[in-house]
Amino acid sequence: MKEITVLKDFLPVAMKEGLQFGDELVLAVVTATKPDFYKQAPLIPAADKLGVKTIVIHTGQHYDELLGHGMKEFRLDERVAFNLQVRGDLLQKSYELVAKMGWVARQLKESYPDTTFVPMVHGDTLVAGMAPIGWMFGRGEKVAQNEAGLRGMAPKKFSENPEEYANHQWEGEWVMARQEPFPEQWDTFTAGAGCEFHFAPVELNRKHLITEGYPEDRIFTVGNSVVDAVEAKAVRPDGGASVFDEYPGLEASDAWIRMDIHRRLNLTEKRFKAIVAGTLELVKQGEHVVWVELPGTKFALETYGLREQLVREANARPNFMFTPLWKEYAHVIEFLKSGRCSAELTDSGSMQEELNHLRVPCMTVRFNTDRPETVKDAKSNLLVPPFSSSFFSGMVTHVRTNLLETMKKGKPLYGREVAPKIVRTLKDFYDRGELRLLRSVPDVLGISKDDKVTFL
DSSP, rough: OOOOOOOOOOOOOEOTTOOOOSSSEEEEEEOOOOHHHHHTTTHHHHHHHHHHHHEEEESSSSSSSTTTTHHHHHEEEEEEEOOOOOOSHHHHHHHHHHHHHHHHHHHHHHHOOOOEEEEETTTTTHHHHHHHHHHHHHHHHOEESSSOOOEEEESOOOOSSSSHHHHHHHHSSSEEEETOTTTTHHHHHHHHHHHEEEESHHHHHHHHHHHHOOOOGEEOHHHHHHHOOOHTSSSOOOOOOHHHHHGGGGGOOOOOEEEOOOGGGGSSSHHHHHHHHHHHHHHHOOEEEEEEEEEHHHHHHHTTTTTHHHHHHHOTTTTTEEEEOOHHHHHHHHHHHHTTTEEEEEOHHHHHHHHHHHHOOOEEOOSSSTTHHHTSSSEEEEEEOOOOHHHHHHHHHHIIIIIIHHTTOOOOOOSSHHHHHHHHHHHHHHHTOOOOSOOOHHHTTTTTOOBBBBOO
């Protein structure tokens, strides 16, 4: 039988020298991609104020200056104790994350047996699904999840009539629809099974987790730490360059629709071509659109031979801008707060939250959403799925013409000063001697609180 090598060589894990820990609580903030940078960053100053030591375990997936800039922008790079240097496609990243996180878990257990480490993963990123596997199997303990309980939902009824479909969303029945985004819905669901502490943004997330059988006494509705990041970037103390210095054309209108597309299913041929054609139709109708090109967007445009067309249109039409990825998170927040952005077209989950907090209307380019509260409860968001190019452009036109004012009044859902609530909860458990990261059934059911789990 022929032997075939199936695993590529890994880059080594980079570990900071001189780490010192004692009999104490250490919050290990896990970061991987752009949403992690700004949603996890607020945990560190919150922990500093409460006297809780922190380290950052960074996967190293976003290592270039463009995608990885958030590590510097939020000063996360100053706290990195381990850089896993993960590379490759979805499959390679997955098995590297499990293996390397398991190694880190064992290294810390052997070197610092008296220290209580609590890794904090976030949301529905790949590392949220994979890191708990490595930590559990390497150490015999679970982790904590910031932004827990994200589950896809969709309106039960669909209509090709934009007005009817908008009404179905705001007034009609919703159902579970966890098939997409992929792999994000798998990531967050798997993360739940590997977590002992679940920090949910809103009550709906808490209800999802309870329905799935997680103990209620370890689920905490705290809000979303993205609001802490937004508020931190609302004013630029460093006096850095403005987004309008980077892109002067943005000053030409106060009715821009900012647009970013990157979800894998939206990059499939039928959906993506509907999005491109629908967007160009909106531009021809006079709508001001600024399309921010993410790496996945660029790959899809080049694959389908559409990128040159967008570049030509942007050069020919003053109401259409086609820009590279905005490196600084502060630039995104500045533009959204400037009054020049009338709405956002996005398939991002985080943007739905940020726009709700800033009261900027959101149009989510998906058939479902894992932030349904922004549609049903706040009415700051509507789904604009790429069913066809004409439906896409028609839905945007209906929203812009008839619903923007209602959406601007949507109530903010995600609280304030969320990170301190998360850290304080963990610290309180630790101070009471109740911070257990793997509980038994007798412990959960209250049969015996002394039934501590320690594997041989």
